[in-house]
Amino acid sequence: MPTILVIDDNPAVGTALEVLFSLHDIRCLRAQSPEQGLAVLTQAPVDLVVQDMNFVADTTSGDEGVALFHQIRERHPDLPVILLTAWTHLEAAVELIKAGAADYLAKPWDDRKLMATVNNLLELGEARRELAQAKRSERQRHSTLEREFDLRGTLFADPASEAVLALACQVARADIPVLITGPNGAGKERYAEILHFNSAVKAGPFVALNCGALPSELIEAELFGAEAGAYTGANKPREGKFEAADGGTLFLDEIGTLPLAGQVKLLRVLETGRFERLGGNRERSVKVRVVSATNADLPALIAEGRFREDLYYRLNGIELRIPPLAARPRDILPLARHFLPAGKRLGEDAERALQRHPWPGNVRELRNVMQRAALLARGDLVSAGDLALPAVSVNTATPAVDEPDRASIEAALARSGGVLAQAAAELGLSRQALYRRLDRLGIARD
Numbered sequence: 001m002p003t004i005l006v007i008d009d010n011p012a013v014g015t016a017l018e019v020l021f022s023l024h025d026i027r028c029l030r031a032q033s034p035e036q037g038l039a040v041l042t043q044a045p046v047d048l049v050v051q052d053m054n055f056v057a058d059t060t061s062g063d064e065g066v067a068l069f070h071q072i073r074e075r076h077p078d079l080p081v082i083l084l085t086a087w088t089h090l091e092a093a094v095e096l097i098k099a100g101a102a103d104y105l106a107k108p109w110d111d112r113k114l115m116a117t118v119n120n121l122l123e124l125g126e127a128r129r130e131l132a133q134a135k136r137s138e139r140q141r142h143s144t145l146e147r148e149f150d151l152r153g154t155l156f157a158d159p160a161s162e163a164v165l166a167l168a169c170q171v172a173r174a175d176i177p178v179l180i181t182g183p184n185g186a187g188k189e190r191y192a193e194i195l196h197f198n199s200a201v202k203a204g205p206f207v208a209l210n211c212g213a214l215p216s217e218l219i220e221a222e223l224f225g226a227e228a229g230a231y232t233g234a235n236k237p238r239e240g241k242f243e244a245a246d247g248g249t250l251f252l253d254e255i256g257t258l259p260l261a262g263q264v265k266l267l268r269v270l271e272t273g274r275f276e277r278l279g280g281n282r283e284r285s286v287k288v289r290v291v292s293a294t295n296a297d298l299p300a301l302i303a304e305g306r307f308r309e310d311l312y313y314r315l316n317g318i319e320l321r322i323p324p325l326a327a328r329p330r331d332i333l334p335l336a337r338h339f340l341p342a343g344k345r346l347g348e349d350a351e352r353a354l355q356r357h358p359w360p361g362n363v364r365e366l367r368n369v370m371q372r373a374a375l376l377a378r379g380d381l382v383s384a385g386d387l388a389l390p391a392v393s394v395n396t397a398t399p400a401v402d403e404p405d406r407a408s409i410e411a412a413l414a415r416s417g418g419v420l421a422q423a424a425a426e427l428g429l430s431r432q433a434l435y436r437r438l439d440r441l442g443i444a445r446d
Helices: 011-023 034-043 063-075 087-098 111-148 159-171 188-197 216-224 260-272 298-303 309-315 329-339 348-356 362-376 406-415 420-427 431-441
Strands: 003-007 027-031 048-052 081-085 103-106 178-181 206-210 249-253 274-276 283-285 289-294 318-321
Touching: 003 011, 003 034, 011 027, 011 111, 027 034, 034 048, 034 063, 048 063, 048 111, 063 081, 063 087, 081 087, 081 111, 087 103, 103 111, 111 159, 111 420, 159 188, 159 318, 159 420, 178 188, 188 206, 188 249, 188 289, 216 260, 260 274, 260 309, 298 309, 329 348, 329 362, 406 420, 406 431, 420 431
Parallel strands: 003 027, 003 048, 048 081, 081 103, 178 289, 178 318, 206 249, 249 289
Antiparallel strands: 274 283
16 A cells, blocks of 8 residues: 655644545544654655645745755655745746746645656556566576576676576576577677587587588588598598587587588487497597577478477477567667777767667677777767668668567566566557556456
């Protein structure tokens, strides 16, 4: 139940307001002097103050009301205050509005107008408290992740990034293959490093191979090694990535480009831990955790006969989906500042331009843009012009976002511990939009 403190030396006014507020399920505390009011504020939590402007008989200046307001603001800067004033105090009340008072009402007041103002202020206060709680919880989660896990210097401010990082840290120690999916430039290799350096094999090697960067005829030799003479130019035996990663982690990027012949051999290694070098006949054994990544739609490739379904399920023990940068907007500015060299800073116009851009190239594009802007900026301030971002139409700059379904909303509420402001931010909704969606789906707000 919200609580309002009424500070007025007229008992009739105090009683009338107490009755009015009680009809709206609002607790009312009363004080008949500024001193009593300030004392109450030190003893009990209060959500809103309604104060008179005049407490001295035979005076109409309102000076004592002005002094009381400033004392409340000094001691409780976030506490909203409504002023009750006679017309003779109107000028003083207007000045206090400029100084931060929430509103003023002339005596005698209109009950409906007063309650509309009170309800708006109480809702605003609740939203601020929820937001503050969400920020405290967010800082606590951030510090826990950073304290307990090696995040490889990953910067994150958006709930979407935090959720993926938390999942990566949670599954890192599990002896299970992980498939990382997401668009190009989103930072999939960084997440593979996080999986390795928080795993039980973190003391072992971390070996990465981009399957899409090599000709298909060399992929098998890169993965499994080759004996001398196995192919043209193979003058001596060479170790493959599986041998190099023995006792550690092998990261296979762009796994969707792996040829079918290589897929068959990879599946055998994953199932048995054994393989033969290209051109050889001696079996070798390795203990390797495989983390793979792709920006391709592997189920679609399976349907086209270009990727083995059994290999897909072997690789996809658990999937980490890295959202595009546009879907985690709170990461944009921290990352942009990180990519700027020391001594450079972003202007406000540059910050607005960065937040409007759709970032089709994701984090990689942002890094390149910031490096270029640092070179183009003539002073220490980077402007929007220095970014040299291409003009983007409103339709492409603002990607369509599907309205979240019941499962998505309930999951966000569970992750936020029921903090609506935090859940709304994660879902990309305003708090009011989330309320409307809860009501339509029949989900209780509590």
